[in-house]
Amino acid sequence: xEQILTVCQVTVMKAINSPGSQKGDDDYLNRxxxxxxSNFYEKIVQLVLVRKSVYLLKTKKNxxxxxxxxxxxxxxxxxAFTATLRKEGFLKTYIFLTQPMKEQLCFEGTYFGCxxxxxxxxxxxxxxxxxxxxxxxxxxxxxxxxTASVENRYRTLLPKGQLIDKWTERLRVFSGNLPYxxxxxxxxxxxxxxxxxxxxxxxxxxxxxxxQKEPVVILHGDVAHHNFLRDQNGQLxxxxxxxxxxxxxxxxxxxxxxxxxxxxxxxxxxxxSLKEIGKYLDEEAFLYALAFxxxxxxxxxxxxxxxAYHDQAKxxxxxxxxxxxxxxxxxxxxxxxxxxx
Numbered sequence: 001x002e003q004i005l006t007v008c009q010v011t012v013m014k015a016i017n018s019p020g021s022q023k024g025d026d027d028y029l030n031r032x033x034x035x036x037x038s039n040f041y042e043k044i045v046q047l048v049l050v051r052k053s054v055y056l057l058k059t060k061k062n063x064x065x066x067x068x069x070x071x072x073x074x075x076x077x078x079x080a081f082t083a084t085l086r087k088e089g090f091l092k093t094y095i096f097l098t099q100p101m102k103e104q105l106c107f108e109g110t111y112f113g114c115x116x117x118x119x120x121x122x123x124x125x126x127x128x129x130x131x132x133x134x135x136x137x138x139x140x141x142x143x144x145x146x147t148a149s150v151e152n153r154y155r156t157l158l159p160k161g162q163l164i165d166k167w168t169e170r171l172r173v174f175s176g177n178l179p180y181x182x183x184x185x186x187x188x189x190x191x192x193x194x195x196x197x198x199x200x201x202x203x204x205x206x207x208x209x210x211x212q213k214e215p216v217v218i219l220h221g222d223v224a225h226h227n228f229l230r231d232q233n234g235q236l237x238x239x240x241x242x243x244x245x246x247x248x249x250x251x252x253x254x255x256x257x258x259x260x261x262x263x264x265x266x267x268x269x270x271x272x273s274l275k276e277i278g279k280y281l282d283e284e285a286f287l288y289a290l291a292f293x294x295x296x297x298x299x300x301x302x303x304x305x306x307x308a309y310h311d312q313a314k315x316x317x318x319x320x321x322x323x324x325x326x327x328x329x330x331x332x333x334x335x336x337x338x339x340x341x
Contacts, residue, residue, distance in 0.1 A: 028108075029047070029049070031107075031108075032047075032055075032107055033047050035105075035107045036057065036066070036105075039101055039102050039103060039105055040059065040100055040101060040102070041099075041100060041101070041102060042059035042060060042061055042062065042100055043059055043060050044057060044058070044059050045058050045059060045060055046058040050065075053067060053068035053069075053110065054066070054067050054068070055067075056117070057114075059100070062100070062117070063117040063119075064097065064100060064114050064115065064116070064117050065094070065114075065115040065116075065117055066105075066112050066113070066114060066115070067112065067113050067115055068107075068110040068111065068112050069110065069111045069112075069113065070109075070110070070111075071111065072104075072106070072111045074111070075111045075112075075113050077157060078096065078113060078241060078242070079096040079113060081154070081218075081241055081244065082094065082095050082096060082241065083095060083096070084150055084153070085143075085146060085147075088146050088149065088150060089146065090142065090143060090146040092139060092142070092235060092236065092237045092238060093237050093238050093239060094115050094116040094117075094118055094237070094239060095115075095116050096113050096114060096115055096116075097114045097115070097116055098114070100114055101114055118229055118231050118237055118239075119231060119232040120229060120230065120231065120232065121230040121231060121232055121233075121234060122232075123230070124230070125225060125228040125229065125230045125236065126225050127225050127259060127260045127263045128263055133260050133263070133264075133274060134274060134275075135236055136223070136225075136228050136236070136256070137253075137256065137274055137275070137276045137277070138276075139228065139236055139238055140220065140223060140238070140252055140253070140256065140276070141249075141276055143220060143238055144217040144218075144249045144252070147217045147218035147219075148215060148216075148217045150218070151216055151217055151218050151246055154218060154244075154246065155246060158218065158244055158245050158246050159245045159246070160245060160246050160247060161219050161221070161245040161246060161247025161248070161251045162247075163204070163211065163247075163251055163254070163289070164201065164204050164205060164208065164211075167197075167200075167201060167204075167292055167294060168201060170294065170297045170298065170301065171194075171197045171198075171201065171297065173297075173301045174193075174197075174297040174300060174301055175194070177300060177301060177304045178190065180304050180309060181300055181304075184309075184315065184318075184319060185319070185322055185323065189322065189323070189326060192326075192330065193293050193296060193297075193322075196291050196292065196293055196333050197292055197293060197297070199288070199291060199337070200288050200289060200290075200291040200292035201288075201292065202288075203284065203285070203287075203288030203289075203291075203340065204285055204288045204289055204292075206288075207283075207284050207285035207288060208285070209285075210250075210283055210284075210285035210286070211247075211248055211250065211251070211285060212248075213248075214248035214249060214250060215248075216246050216247055216248055217246075217247070217248070217249050218244050218245070218246060219244060219245050219246070219247045219249070219251055219252050220238065220241065220243070220244060220252055221241075221242075221243030221244055221245055221252070221255075222240060222242070222243045222255075223252055223255050223256045223259060224259060225259065227239050227240045250280055250283075250286060253276055253277050253280060254286065254289050254290065255294075256277065257271060257277050257290060258290070258294055258295055259295075261329075261332070262325055265328060266325060266328040266329055266331065266332035267332075268281070268332060268335050268336075284339075284340045287336045287339055287340050288336070288340065290332075290336055291333045291336050291337075293329070295321060296318075296321060296322050299317075299318045299321055300318060300322075303315070303318050
């Protein structure tokens with residue numbers, strides 16, 4: 001639920017973990033609103049909490065997105081990168097703005113950037129339709145084409161996209177969380193998940209040269225549906241570059257495939273019909289990587305890290321992800337294993 005603050009009033013927030021947290025959250029938001037008011041040239045009339053550290057701010061004249069970062073370095077990197085995209089002709093995203101503010105904003109250790117607001121379309125982007133799935137891929141391709149020419153400027157500033165290391169660590173954390181997870185899913189499913197993960201990683205390590213032969217680009221790193229925003233004119237935009245890194249384009253396409261597979265019934269044929277992904281389905285390394293249950297591990301690890309296993313809504317969501325399409329996923333992985341024999 002969105003939380004709206006006006007100049008005259010702060011709405012009562014829902015307590016997240018305990019009744020005592022509500023007052024603390026309200027106090028923080030009141031102080032933040034007061035801080036923004038004193039550092040904007042325009043009169044603020046509304047502040048909306050979108051998600052953690054991200055706010056929609058309305059003045060009498062304009063609307064902005066305020067996003068918080070843990071360090072000035074991270075903020076400056078985002079400002080520079082989005083400016084580079086714009087300069088290189090990639091216009092389907094936002095830019096950071098400085099003119100509404102009197103000075104650089106830093107509130108209680110958080111550095112805030114002011115982002116151009118993109119008015120959204122009445123219909124949100126999702127992966128449920130084939131045209132949307134293809135349009136998202138086309139936009140990722142445009143993004144890669146742009147970043148291929150500028151990645152050398154960011155090599156010392158961005159991490160390398162080390163997928164094998166990342167997923168090895170994700171598996172390690174998931175395995176360490178099994179004493180909790182066993183209360184929710186049975187041993188057979190756990191055994192299958194671990195088997196898929198190990199088979200996938202062993203194959204990726206064996207075929208690791210594939211991930212080194214592609215020319216590198218700047219990867220987006222988080223191609224979830226909510227990072228595609230269709231504006232009021234119908235143009236699709238790519239947003240949120242917090243996880244950018246240097247690596248081969250296939251890593252973004254792998255993640256994209258992982259995101260859309262539940263919407264295409266885990267069909268290898270439908271996946272292959274998407275041009276930018278289909279060209280990789282003859283590569284054994286890519287097929288091995290498709291088998292890794294990255295989404296399931298990610299969500300269980302997050303649930304336990306945040307100690308949210310008493311939150312019935314979150315438990316149901318992760319259980320649905322794990323169980324509802326388990327047999328379709330198992331059939332899909334069996335097809336992958338047949339292809340790399």
